[in-house]
Amino acid sequence: MNPTIKDVANKANVSIATVSRVLNNLSGYSDKTKRKVLKTIEEMGYQPNAIARGLINKRTQTIGVLFPDVASSFSSGLLRGIEEQAYNNNYSVVVCNTADNGKRTLKCLQVLREKQVDGIIFSSEVLKDEYYQALELMKIPVILVSSEAYQANVPYVKVDDRQAAYDAVAYLINKGHNKIAMISGNKNDPIAGVPRVKGYKEALADHGLPFREEYLVYGDFRFDSGCRAMEELLSTARDYTAIFAASDDMAIAVLSIAAKHGIWIPEDLSVIGYDNFKMAEMVIPPLTTVNQPLNEIGVAACKKLINMIESGLIEDSMIAPHSIVERQTVRDLTIHE
Amino acid sequence: MNPTIKDVANKANVSIATVSRVLNNLSGYSDKTKRKVLKTIEEMGYQPNAIARGLINKRTQTIGVLFPDVASSFSSGLLRGIEEQAYNNNYSVVVCNTADNGKRTLKCLQVLREKQVDGIIFSSEVLKDEYYQALELMKIPVILVSSEAYQANVPYVKVDDRQAAYDAVAYLINKGHNKIAMISGNKNDPIAGVPRVKGYKEALADHGLPFREEYLVYGDFRFDSGCRAMEELLSTARDYTAIFAASDDMAIAVLSIAAKHGIWIPEDLSVIGYDNFKMAEMVIPPLTTVNQPLNEIGVAACKKLINMIESGLIEDSMIAPHSIVERQTVRDLTIHE
C-alpha cells in the first residue's frame, strides 16, 4: 500500500493533524517541524488521497461534461477548451457520452451525482424538464454550452445562431448574390435549426429579397444529408447563385455533389458553411464559413462553472463572438471583369 | 443536504448496516425489511455516495485516459470507444490532455493517483522512463494505445503500423504502380514514423522495386506539412505514379496541392492515405486509405484494462486489424483501355 498521512506522521514523530496542516499550508507549526514533515513526505513518496479529502471537504475538484457525441469535431473542440481551463484550476473532467439518449443521459447524471462532481457542463442538447429536475436534485452548478435553457436560470455560453446565420447570408448578399438557397439542419432543432433559418429569412427580408420555399431544404447537419439536400436543390429550379449550409459537413457535401455535376465553385455557385472545422481549410477549394470559437467557448463555460462552484453565485450567460472566415468558395459578383 | 445512508436507516427504523446490505444486494434481511428499505430509499431520493464507498472499497470505478491532444480526430475516435466500454461496465472516464508535454503528463499522472483511479489508458505516446516510474508507484493497471512499451510488461493495443504501410504500398504495386513516393510523418517517431517507412521499403524490396532517396519526404502528419512535402516532391524528378501518405491529413494535402498544379487524381497521380478519418470520404475525390479501427481499439483497450483491474492479472497485448478502404484516388494501371 502507498503510505497514508498516518505513516508520515509516525515516521516524522508528529500528529496527523500537523501533517495535515503543512500539507494544506495552514498555520500552526514551527519551521523546523515543517521541514521535518516535508522531508518525510518526500522520502516516503507520500501523496494525499483525494477521495478521503473529498469525503470530508465535500469537494471533489472534478466536473462532469455531457456530450451527445464525444467523437464529433464539435464536442472535441469544446472538450479541449474545457480540459485546459479545468486543468489550470485544479479540476479534473469526467466525460459522458449521452448518445443523444434520454435514459442514458439520466443515468449519466446519476453517476455524476454519486461521484459527487462539483459541477456540470451540459453540451449541445436541449435541457429537457426531466434533466433539469435531476440536476436540481444534485444541487450543484450547471452551465449549458451551445444550448439554452428556457425553464430556469441556468446560464449558457453559445454563439448567437440567428445572428451568425444572418451575417452569413448578408455576406453573400453584399457579394452581389440575391438568389440564395439554404440547406438547414434538422427542422425542429431549437438551437441550431430554427434560429439559423430565422437568420436566413431575416437577412433576406432586410435586404428586400423574397423568401422562396423551394430554396430552403433540410438535412441533419451531416455530410450524407447534405448530399441529399444538394441533389434536391439541383433537381428544382436551379437559378440561385449561392448556398448557405448550416454546417461545414453539409457545405462540403455541396462541394462534392457540385463537382460530380460539373458545377464549378465558386465560378458557377458560391457556398458558405457554418462551424469552421479544421476540414474547412483542407477541402478544395477551401471553404468560406462561419467560425464558432469552440475552444474559447469551452474555456469560458468552464471558467464560469468554476466561478459558480467557488462563489456559490450564478453567473451570467454569454454570447461568444462568431466571425466569417473568408476563403475561396464565395464569388464576388459585384466585381465585373 | 442530500440524504445519507444514516437518514434512510433512521426513517426505515433499521441499522445502516441493513441499508448497506440491501443496497449492495448482499444477503441477511427479510423480504419485508428489503421492501421497507427500498421504499424509503425511493421516497427520500437517496443515492449512495461513491466517494465514501471509494474510500473504503479502494475502488473508484473510474479510469484515467491520457491523450496528447484530446481534440484530434484520432483521440476523439478512441475516446468514444473507451467511454462506451467504460460506461457499459460502470466505470467513468476522466480525460487528461498532456499536450505532448512531459511535465504536464507527470502532473496528470499525479492527479490521477491522488484521485485514486483504478486504471490508466495511455494513448499515442511513447512511455518514457519517467512516466513508467510514476506509473509503477501508482500500482494500478496501465494499458497503452497506439504505442508500445519497450521497458516492461505493459500491454498495448495498436495496429501493426509496419504491416499496414506494407499493405498500402503492396496495394499500389498490385495496381501496377512501380514508382511510388512516400510522405512520411515525423522521421524519428518510433510508433507512426519509423515503422511505416520500414513497411514502405520492405514492400518495395519484396516486389523487386528499388528504393529511391528522392521519393521519400517527411512531414509531421499534419495538413500543412503535407502541402510542403508535396511541393517538395513536385520539385524533384516527377516520375512517380503514386504517393503513399502516412496520414489522411497529408494525403488530403496532396490532393489539394495537386489540384493547384492541375494534376488530376487519380488520372495523373494515385494517392493512398492512412487513418480513414471521416474526412477521407468527404474530399474530392474520396480518398483511398488505410483504415485504423479507432472505436474498436478504444473498446478493446478499455476492456482489457477493466479485466486487469478486476482480475489483478496482466492482459496480453493486441494487434488490431487494419484494412484498405478503396475509394477513388488510386488508378488501376493494369487495366488498359
Added chain:
DNA sequence: CTGAAAGCGCTTACAG
C-alpha cells in the same frame, strides 16, 4: 435476520 462498532484517510474545531 439484524445491529453495534471499527475503520477507510483525511480535516477541523477544541484544548492545551
Added chain:
DNA sequence: CTGAAAGCGCTTACAG
C-alpha cells in the same frame, strides 16, 4: 506550536 478526538458516508467482520 501541537495533539487527541470527532466526524465525513460508507462497508464489513463480529456477535447475537
